[in-house]
Amino acid sequence: MKRDGYADQRLVAFVTLGLVAFGLVMVYSATSASAALGDGDPMSFLKRQAIYAFIGVVFMVLAARFDYHRLRYLALPLVLAALVLCAAVLALGPPINGARRWFVVGPASFQPSELAKLALCLFAATYLARRRSPRTLGELTKPLGLLTVIFAGLIVVEPDLGTTITLCGMMLAIFLVAGVPVRLLVVASGLAVAMGLLAIWIEPYRRARVFSFLDPWADAQGAGFQIVQATIGIGSGGLTGAGLGEGVGKVSYLPEAHTDMIFAVVGEELGLIGATLVIAAFAILAITGFRIAMRCPDPFGKLLAAGITALVAGQAAINLAAALGIAPLTGIPLPFVSYGGSSLIVLLTGVGVLLNIAVNERVVGASVRDRGRRDGGSRQARSRGRGGSTRPRSERDVRRVGRPRRVAARS
DSSP, X not given: OHHHHHHHHHHHHHHHHHHHHHHHHHHHXXXXXXXXXXXXXXXXXHHHHHHHHHHHHHHHHHHHHSOGGGGGGGHHHHXXXXXXXXXXXXXXXXXXXXXXXXXXXXXXXXXHHHHHHHHHHHHHHHHHHTSOOOOSHHHHIIIIIHHHHHHHHHHHHTTOHXXXXXXXXXXXXXXXXXXXXXXXXXXXXXXXXXXXXXXXXXXXXXXXXXXXXXXXXXXXXXXXXHHHHHHHHHHHTXXXXXXXTOOSHHHHTSTTTTTTTHHHXXXXXXXXXXXXXXXXXXXXXXXXXXXXXXXOOSHHHHHHHHHHHHHHHHHHHHHHHHHTTSSOOOOOOOTTTSSOHHHHHHHHHHHHHHHHHHHOOOOOOOEEEOTTSTTOOEEEOOOOSTTTTOSOOOTTOOOOOSSOHHHHHHO
């Protein structure tokens, strides 16, 4: 497993750093003209993105060298800090394009919802690794379902429906890997979809986005403008594209070309070949990340790896679907490629944790709740074999603790 783990670690690191480098090139291509016309410096966006990328890579390297088991102790403080920040930004954050999503300090900005995704992933993995997987809707709700609803509600109010969808998709992946029954997840997903539809219906701009997605050409100069221009840009790229830096859609046609619509710039300038390579890179990340999760013998590492992978892959899938016109616009960036500091730094940190999980074979014994005790306390997990725990164990004799037998068999 260790040899395969190092191969997966190198592959994830190579693809991630490749996407970051590619993102720097595309951010410069998408912003150089508008930046030159604005403040006279065509490299202003590139410089800021390069600083974010450097900080993110440093965090990734540190996280890759840090024993991920110790992150358990940060789970509760981090999720509480994320809750406070998500609530505070609604009152203290400056309105930018009609939304309160960022704290702005000088030239730097911070988006609490990005931290919330990683914090909730860590807390969910810590909680589920020590307990039996939920079997009823009540068990699923307390506390993870309730915590997810609180985070989702705060982020929707910002408003940021795309991040909310990503958050719920990440939690769905963690629950699935934890062994929660599929029928229970179907019920929970149905409730989440119902709340999402309600959030869309009560906000006029969200309704306009959905209707424009269904027929963007009906209002090509209004609500459907961004989808129409993205479609034209990707379609005009053909097989090989117009050439790097030669696209015209980013200049005066495509809104937010350097953030949530950067894939349209890729399609126009690098064509079908470039767009396919980007999609393939995220597919490799997803496959390798989930393979790391499935191979991890530690329940906490397995759940954490699955959550991080679902976070990156889910956000990429939502962004790509919106740019290609097969899903409504959500306004979330393409991981590692789009311009944005908070998303880049947080996701690179998450990838660093994934790199550590890939080669860290240590299994931490967890306490499981003793339902036979009246005081509701916990007991240490013990071996169920006839010889008890006195039998010497080899390195490969992995002790599966704190997990139901049926789930462990799937791992």
